[in-house]
Amino acid sequence: MMRTLLLLTLLLCLTVNASATHKPVRWSVQACSLIVNCGKNALLTARVTAPEPRYTISWSTGQRSPVIQVGRNGRYIVTLKDHQGIIRARDTINLLLKKPFEASIRLHSGATVDTLVAYPQNGRLTRYTYQWYRNDTLVKKGSSPRYVAPLAGMYKVAVTGITGCRDVSDTLTYRVSAPLSVDYTYKTASCSEQELAFTPVVTTTDSIVSYLWNFGDQSQVSIPNPVHGFAPGSYTVSLTVTSLAGQTGTVSKEIVIPPVTPWEVSILQHPNACGDAVELQVVTSPQARYFEWNGLPDRDRITVTRSGRYVVQVYDSCTVLRGTATVDVTVQTAFVAEIRIIPGVNSGDTLVAAVAGGAAFPTGIPPAGYYFTWYLNGTPIGGPEPWITDLVSGQYTVLIETQSGCSSLSAPFGYISGTALRLKAGNIPSADSGKVSAFPNPSLGQFNLRFDKPLEKRVIIQVYDMQGRVMYTRTTQQQQQLIDISGLPKGQYFINIIGDGERKTLTLLLQ
Incomplete structure (x- = not known):
């Protein structure tokens, strides 16, 4: 077969001269190559077309034969000259010597038995034979690329093709692995009943190179000790491990996640002394970690100044919602002190204390539950009655206090003393005309x-x-x-x- 291929190559690259055709012939040369000796060498052939039979061929290696053999990769140039030594044509070929195939071994691990597989394998146009060596000793040969149930040792395979080419694989060290036992345990994480911590339990003499957890909720991780949160429900959790030798083992378990246990949540109201603000306090059992009031994060105690409905949501340390409470709050409007005047008809004027928007405090009878302090130009002048008489010109203020501790200081009230309307002389023609x-x-x-x-x-x-x-x-x-x-x-x-x-x-x- 090898001789046939060589003969075909030489025939393709035979010289063609002017006597082979009646058409005009031009000078040309073409370099051809053929890999031989299983990729160790190559035959380089010069195909010549010339108008005359006398010419010379020379290679960049110095050789002058139409066919030469080389053993290195590189660039080769062939030159065609006529009988006078004039260069008529030139061609270049880049040569890359390559083995027709490379032998290799792969390990296929099975559930009960392992197999060593050699490559390349037989095809429609290729046939190979295999020689298996264990610790440099021939243990098997034939046309099958498989070595079933090997013993522990160092293996290599020699593969021979139909052309006689032969290649030896690299060495593969095979270890007989003990049976791979796979299990796992899990426990509830410290902060949530819906969060589990997993631990693999693997028995093997080999090293584990990969872990794959499938939690049954379309999520996977490839770490040894995962912590995973679940929604309430039933899940099939699987663990698959792979050893250094390629062994795999899988275990699956059914896990039931219970619903979230609700906590008892209530809201206490603490109005302030005036009733115009209310402190809301959340009470939970057990104690919550995070709080949201009407959807906004806040503390377990807040102070509100508007009436309305307030909703609190409480969360544990794992930010799991544990409960909700609602309360309706009524906030009183804070009273504002003010001063009013009761004009005197036959006697002097009277200033009385009042609550803005309401009735004035009665004169003559001090009301129960209220305390009054009057100021003239910032200096205390009387109390505890809600009225004051014997007025003089100046700025009056009154402080109203309640038994609960609520208080309000009025705005200054400017008072001008006087008993009758008197017009200036230019306005009144006579002394008694100012009526x-x-x-x-x-x-x-x-x-x-x-x-x-x-x-x-x-x-x-x-x-x-x-x-x-x-x-x-x-x-x-x-x-x-x-x-x-x-x-x-x-x-x-x-x-x-x-x-x-x-x-x-x-x-x-x-x-």
């Missing part, structure tokens, strides 16, 4: 305010109820002014007229 009157009195809602003489400057008109609240106010410079208070409740009112630092007070009955 003012309201009519009709009683009134159904509209009344006239009349000055005896025309006013040169504007005055302020204020209508107070019996609680000292200002119910109507305006300014005027008219000698007679119609005032409409028909929208006010029926009852007695004070009319205060202020001008040029002086004041006049009238009473009016609204029917």
Whole structure:
């Protein structure tokens, strides 16, 4: 067979000269190669086309034969010259010597028996024979590439092809492995009933090179000691291990994860002294680690200042939701102290303490549960009554305190002392012309305010109820002014007229 291939190569690369054809022939040379000796050598052949029979062939190796044999990889150049030594053609070939095949051994591990397999293997156009060596001693030969149930030792295989080429594999050391026993244990992690810690239990004389855990919930890991969290339910958890020799072992177990045990959760309310803020305290059993109020992370105690529904969710140290509680909170509006004036008709004015938006405290009878301190220009001047008389000009404030400890300091109230409206000389033609009157009195809602003489400057008109609240106010410079208070409740009112630092007070009955 080898001789046939060599003959074909030589025939393809035979010289063709001018006598072989009637067509004009040009000078050309082509280098061909053929690997021989199982890849150790190659035959290089020069195929020549020439218009005359006399020429010379030379190779870059110095050889002048049409066919040469080489034994190294590299670049080879063939040159064609005519009989006068003139170069007519040249060709180059890059040679790479390569074995026709390389022998190798692989170990196929089975459940009961192992097999050594040799490569390459027989095909439709290739045939090989195999010689097996154990510790350099021939133990088997033939056409089968398999060595079943080998003993422990160092193996190599010599593979021979149909052309007679032969190659020897690298050495493979085979160890007889003891049976591989695989199991695992698991326990609940310290922080959650749904989180398990797994530990493999493997019995083998070989080293384990890989672990593969399948938790039955479409998740896998390849570490020896995993910790995995599950949702409540039933799972098949499998462990597969592989030894250094290629042995594999698998174990599967059914694991049931119980539902999350709910905790008892409640909310305690602690209103402050004024009732305008409430502290909410979470009580859990056992103690929770994390808290969310209305969906926002916070502590186990919060203070709220708005009425509404509050929801708390509690979590354990593993951030597992353990319980929920809801509470409806009512927050009182904090009271605001203020000062009102009750104008005096036949006597001096009176300042009374009041709660903004509510009635003034009654005069004459100190109310139970409240304490009052009056200040004039920042200096304490009296208490504990909710009223003060004998007023002088200045800035008055009042501090209202309750038995529960809630308190409020009013805004300053500017007071100007005076008993009657007195117009300057330019406004009043005579000493007794500064009189003012309201009519009709009683009134159904509209009344006239009349000055005896025309006013040169504007005055302020204020209508107070019996609680000292200002119910109507305006300014005027008219000698007679119609005032409409028909929208006010029926009852007695004070009319205060202020001008040029002086004041006049009238009473009016609204029917």
